[in-house]
Amino acid sequence: MTAEKFLNALVSQYNDLPKQLKVIATFVESHQDEIPVLRVQDIAQACAVQSSAVVRFAQRFGFKGYSDMQSVFTDQLLTVIPKHQQYRERIRKELSDDTAHDSLTLTDKLVSSGIKSLEDLQGSLDQTILNDSATALAQARKIYIAGMGRSLPIASYLVYALQNLEREVVFLNGLGGVPEQYMRTMNSEDVLLAISFAPYAGETQNCLRHAKDSGAKIVLISDSALSPISHFTNLLLCSTDNQTLSFRTLTATTCLAQILFLSLAYKLETTEQVK
Secondary structure (H helix, E strand, C coil): CCHHHHHHHHHHHHHHCCHHHHHHHHHHHHCCCCHHHCCHHHHHHHHCCCHHHHHHHHHHCCCCCHHHHHHHHHHHHHHCCCCCCCHHHHHHHHHCCCCCCCHHHHHHHHHHHHHHHHHHHHHHCCHHHHHHHHHHHHHCCCEEEEECHHHHHHHHHHHHHHHCCCCCEEEECCCCCCHHHHCCCCCCCCEEEEECCCCCCHHHHHHHHHHHHHCCEEEEEECCCCCCCHHHCCCEEECCCCEECCEECCHHHHHHHHHHHHHHHHHHHHHHHHC
16 A cells, blocks of 8 residues: 555544544654654654554554554655755754754744755645635635634735735724624635644634535635644645654745745736736
């Protein structure tokens, strides 16, 4: 079995998994490049489960045990070697060092982590979903953009960018009251563009439910195809930023937002030229 086939099986069977195995599934899907160097106890600790649960998880998908499952990710790593393959190892080594975190050290750590996040995005971004998302935004009567907490800067940038394309935009940020009160006129001609990452803001989840009930299309930027909000749409753009010094950056997600904006701008310009 290849890593791709295993991950496809993971997504298709996710809803049928017991609660503990769902936690493991989400971790595995979000940390594919780390699996070759992680021990079974490392995953167990990260997921707050027993090591035996990780073994059961592997056996659930037809593997003899954890090592057997781990090997498919090792094979994937060997066949798709990133340009800067040593960055993760360098970051781990630096973070384990007890030296003072001066400005130069912090710069090196954050920039290296950002580069790794961008490389992950470059290798994993689904171009078909990206194109379909841009098409949905181009055809929308009105675009609602939802982003709370850590996602707020990304949402704010997208509001600014899309307004420059003369799109009608509604900003759902939770700062001026309950977001749903600004969605009363939403209908099937509209699009909700939502940005949300673990632990997935409750306000954003409410916006997603409201959009689905209204028949509006949903474009979602999130961190995993197995997240508890991924079922709201098939237009899911995944971006995972690495964590450095207990601080999760927005490097890859910002880049993804810009890619989506430029894809939309190009599509609108092309349509205008055809007219």
